[in-house]
Amino acid sequence: MEENPICLFIRDRRLELGLTQQQLADRLGITDKAVSKWERGVCYPDITLLRTLADALEVTVSELLAGQRDEAAPVPSELTDVVLDTVSYAETARRKNSGWRFWLFVALTAGCLIAALVLSIILLTVDSEHKQAMLLAIKCVAFGWALCCPLLRSARPVRDFLLMLSFAIVPFLTQFPGWYWTPWIALLSVIYLWAVYFICRRWLRQRLWLAAGWSLLLCVPLSFGILCILASRGIYGSLANITIAALSAGACFLLDFVLHRRERE
Numbered sequence: 001m002e003e004n005p006i007c008l009f010i011r012d013r014r015l016e017l018g019l020t021q022q023q024l025a026d027r028l029g030i031t032d033k034a035v036s037k038w039e040r041g042v043c044y045p046d047i048t049l050l051r052t053l054a055d056a057l058e059v060t061v062s063e064l065l066a067g068q069r070d071e072a073a074p075v076p077s078e079l080t081d082v083v084l085d086t087v088s089y090a091e092t093a094r095r096k097n098s099g100w101r102f103w104l105f106v107a108l109t110a111g112c113l114i115a116a117l118v119l120s121i122i123l124l125t126v127d128s129e130h131k132q133a134m135l136l137a138i139k140c141v142a143f144g145w146a147l148c149c150p151l152l153r154s155a156r157p158v159r160d161f162l163l164m165l166s167f168a169i170v171p172f173l174t175q176f177p178g179w180y181w182t183p184w185i186a187l188l189s190v191i192y193l194w195a196v197y198f199i200c201r202r203w204l205r206q207r208l209w210l211a212a213g214w215s216l217l218l219c220v221p222l223s224f225g226i227l228c229i230l231a232s233r234g235i236y237g238s239l240a241n242i243t244i245a246a247l248s249a250g251a252c253f254l255l256d257f258v259l260h261r262r263e264r265e
Helices: 005-016 021-028 032-039 047-056 061-066 077-125 128-153 157-173 182-203 208-217 219-232 240-264
Strands: none
Touching (some): 005 032, 021 047, 047 061, 157 182, 182 208, 208 240, 219 240
């Protein structure tokens, strides 16, 4: 995409302020890749970020939209008012949409606290033979709450959920007696989820079928690894899932190739 005044203005103001793309991104709560796309003209800033972006660049929203300072080419006040009203409405809508996540988090926390309290009371009444099971149940409640927190309260829910899962899943599973092989399956699954996460960030919006193809193709080594772990425990599974995943991945790659070629023509 060709460079435009807004993209050039963002880049020039950032350089004038001595900011790196990462520093500007941190001020906005986004990634440096998003800033890079703005400056290269690949896409435009989200309308809900205009006010924050203008503040970070130490300019007004009018100057940002004009792609230059007011003294060079002032933007009509009527247009500025419309833009500010639109931005204000978008910010309000975003806050309302995020409200349900807060109340769901409150409900989840209350439910987990009640469950933990009930289990703690039961723990005091059972004999020593069942105390370990009650303690494990309480840990399961705490583990579930910890995994749900990033999804409901984080600005980057998927990434933070995966981080929490990566650090917590193996220590959590090692508490189950006799299940020493499950952490290895969990570790393989977490690696797979991270791979799918980066694939989706790279291709999901631009080339959906390519992202789906790679995600399915990665199921092949994941399934094979799980089968090997199970086989070491005397549990033997079928290779049918691996075959289905490979064939489905091939179909997705073929569909992506056809659609991408048609777009280029």
